[in-house]
Amino acid sequence: MAPNTIRLAAAQMGATHRSDPRSKTLDRMLKLLDNAASQGAEVVLFPEIAFTTFFPRYLINDSDGLADWFEHGDVTKSENAGSLFDNARELGVDISVGFAEAADNGERFNSSIYYHAKSGSTLSKYRKIHLPGDFEPFADPEATNQLEKRYFKPGDLGFEAFRVPDLAGGSQPIMGMMICNDRRWTEAWRVLGLQGVEVVLCGYNTAGFAPDLWGSDKNADPKEAEETAVFHHKLVMQHGSYTNATYSVSAARCGVDDGKYSLIGGSCIAGPEGNILAEAKTVEDEIVIADCDLSLCRQGKTRTFDFARHRRIEHYKRISEQTGVVEPPKLGEAAPNGNVTNGNGTHEVVAHRAPAKKIRVLICNPNATKSMTENCVKMVEPTLPPDVEVVGFTSPPPAPSAIEGNFDNIMSAAAAARAIISVQQREGYDAILVACYSDHALIRMLREEFDVPVIGIMEASLFAARTLGARFGIVATSKRSQVMHADSVRHYGMDGFCAGIESCDLGVLDLERKPREQVLGIMQETAKRLTAKGAEVLTLGCAGMTDMKRAVEEAVGDQVRVVDGVVAGVHHLVGVVRLGGKTAKSGMYASSATGRKLRGQDYI
Numbered sequence: 001m002a003p004n005t006i007r008l009a010a011a012q013m014g015a016t017h018r019s020d021p022r023s024k025t026l027d028r029m030l031k032l033l034d035n036a037a038s039q040g041a042e043v044v045l046f047p048e049i050a051f052t053t054f055f056p057r058y059l060i061n062d063s064d065g066l067a068d069w070f071e072h073g074d075v076t077k078s079e080n081a082g083s084l085f086d087n088a089r090e091l092g093v094d095i096s097v098g099f100a101e102a103a104d105n106g107e108r109f110n111s112s113i114y115y116h117a118k119s120g121s122t123l124s125k126y127r128k129i130h131l132p133g134d135f136e137p138f139a140d141p142e143a144t145n146q147l148e149k150r151y152f153k154p155g156d157l158g159f160e161a162f163r164v165p166d167l168a169g170g171s172q173p174i175m176g177m178m179i180c181n182d183r184r185w186t187e188a189w190r191v192l193g194l195q196g197v198e199v200v201l202c203g204y205n206t207a208g209f210a211p212d213l214w215g216s217d218k219n220a221d222p223k224e225a226e227e228t229a230v231f232h233h234k235l236v237m238q239h240g241s242y243t244n245a246t247y248s249v250s251a252a253r254c255g256v257d258d259g260k261y262s263l264i265g266g267s268c269i270a271g272p273e274g275n276i277l278a279e280a281k282t283v284e285d286e287i288v289i290a291d292c293d294l295s296l297c298r299q300g301k302t303r304t305f306d307f308a309r310h311r312r313i314e315h316y317k318r319i320s321e322q323t324g325v326v327e328p329p330k331l332g333e334a335a336p337n338g339n340v341t342n343g344n345g346t347h348e349v350v351a352h353r354a355p356a357k358k359i360r361v362l363i364c365n366p367n368a369t370k371s372m373t374e375n376c377v378k379m380v381e382p383t384l385p386p387d388v389e390v391v392g393f394t395s396p397p398p399a400p401s402a403i404e405g406n407f408d409n410i411m412s413a414a415a416a417a418r419a420i421i422s423v424q425q426r427e428g429y430d431a432i433l434v435a436c437y438s439d440h441a442l443i444r445m446l447r448e449e450f451d452v453p454v455i456g457i458m459e460a461s462l463f464a465a466r467t468l469g470a471r472f473g474i475v476a477t478s479k480r481s482q483v484m485h486a487d488s489v490r491h492y493g494m495d496g497f498c499a500g501i502e503s504c505d506l507g508v509l510d511l512e513r514k515p516r517e518q519v520l521g522i523m524q525e526t527a528k529r530l531t532a533k534g535a536e537v538l539t540l541g542c543a544g545m546t547d548m549k550r551a552v553e554e555a556v557g558d559q560v561r562v563v564d565g566v567v568a569g570v571h572h573l574v575g576v577v578r579l580g581g582k583t584a585k586s587g588m589y590a591s592s593a594t595g596r597k598l599r600g601q602d603y604i
């Protein structure tokens with residue numbers, strides 16, 4: 001083999017049924033690994049969610065054992081999967097494999113790792129970013145579902161390329177991972193391409209004939225539909241490889257699962273010129289293997305696709321700033337920038353308008369615990385439209401690290417307000433969300449001080465809850481917060497709609513400090529007590545609960561709604577900003593700064 005060459009393999013896997021024991025599937029994977037190793041493979045790629053059937057096609061409630069479909073803890077050492085990595089180590093073959101990941105913090109991802117045999121370590125982990133399909137199943141019970149949006153969070157690790165030691169004559173090839181649907185997105189390839197990737201690894205489960213899923217013709221010939229799906233698969237693998245001058249390996253989970261769900265094969269290895277070097281001949285367990293000379297990536301990377309010389313990023317802004325499609329205006333109508341297109345295809349500039357400004361919301365956590373602020377921002381970011389941005393703010397000392405009573409409330413409000421005044425004067429945020437689930441003093445302080453809209457997460461979540469159901473319930477932290485929430489609900493005039501407020505009997509910081517499973521269990525029991533009292537919508541009574549929404553949803557079933565105050569608060573404020581809303585200054589919220597000035601007091 002030429003010095004810069006690696007023998008790469010895809011371990012395609014045929015049908016895996018819902019009822020197949022994991023040991024059976026693992027045995028098949030071990031056989032595939034042996035087979036690839038006997039052919040001299042140095043890296044073997046297994047499919048997406050390789051250890052089980054593709055379970056996101058089923059509607060599974062937690063009580064049906066959803067957790068059993070996931071890998072918990074370090075997958076390379078787990079009871080169900082560990083022997084695959086042990087064998088890879090013994091054989092000296094690197095492997096990359098997809099699996100459903102239950103992270104230690106309770107979040108779930110559709111993940112893959114790259115396992116380096118020589119060191120017996122995980123070199124890189126990737127969490128699938130483009131999650132296809134739906135949250136809710138189709139109404140038609142015969143339709144094939146793909147409920148990835150229900151079971152997984154979008155990946156949070158980005159498309160990070162990594163170097164692999166001990167391969168290709170020690171040249172440390174650059175590899176990257178993507179999972180299934182990611183391969184259809186040019187952006188995913190380009191982000192890896194911009195890191196000089198030489199091998200892209202992509203496992204997949206792609207439905208063959210599934211017209212509801214694809215939005216295609218229900219009367220189409222299933223065989224033709226599958227051929228089209230294979231065509232699209234190869235098209236994107238070849239295109240991505242060519243335009244980024246990289247090899248790619250793709251490994252399918254294919255065949256007909258449960259005698260009913262068809263998945264395409266087509267596992268292949270594509271070269272940097274976009275050519276297919278090897279491909280599967282069956283839709284069963286099969287090794288696809290090819291020698292890949294990485295020096296052949298140089299041609300594309302240094303000529304046609306020499307990014308540094310040819311890319312024109314000044315014209316690519318839309319790619320990172322706009323998610324959905326914004327069509328050009330109809331002929332004769334003005335675009336947002338004031339340009340009018342006439343029928344001759346020429347453009348007339350009628351006025352210059354600045355590009356649309358982003359709406360910027362400050363999420364102010366009045367306590368001094370930064371991880372809580374970060375969780376709030378993390379929770380809301382995936383829900384934001386492209387023209388909205390959130391920025392987190394954590395109160396500086398002497399703010400208390402948690403707000404559990406009136407003293408904490410006032411102390412944290414004072415510390416936060418002092419710091420926010422200069423922040424807001426400098427940054428001019430369009431709205432401020434106070435991320436403490438209470439009728440916090442800071443809310444009214446900021447309404448007096450500024451004219452941008454301000455709300456707290458409690459009031460915002462109650463507005464949302466009232467919109468979604470007739471009776472709401474609140475999952476409170478401590479017994480004291482239960483009493484305080486009751487007072488606040490009355491103050492907001494919503495007590496007539498409150499089915500109950502139940503305490504988890506936990507301190508605010510217990511939410512982070514106690515074992516995650518224990519906290520989630522307590523919250524789930526509390527939530528169930530509220531629904532038993534008639535709550536149709538639940539709100540989470542602490543900013544620290546923001547990433548626990550899914551666990552509560554699982555406990556109460558899909559007919560009860562759960563509102564997260566941070567997400568509700570940001571979107572409420574964005575709506576008010578779009579209305580042009582400003583805080584009224586004629587009464588209660590008249591400027592306190594003006595009053596201080598008149599009194600000659602500058603004590604802040």
Ligand code: CDT
Binds near residue numbers: 204
């Ligand atoms: N697993 C996966 O991502 N499958 C998708 C099916 C498309 S759903 C419309 C894929 O892109 O192949």
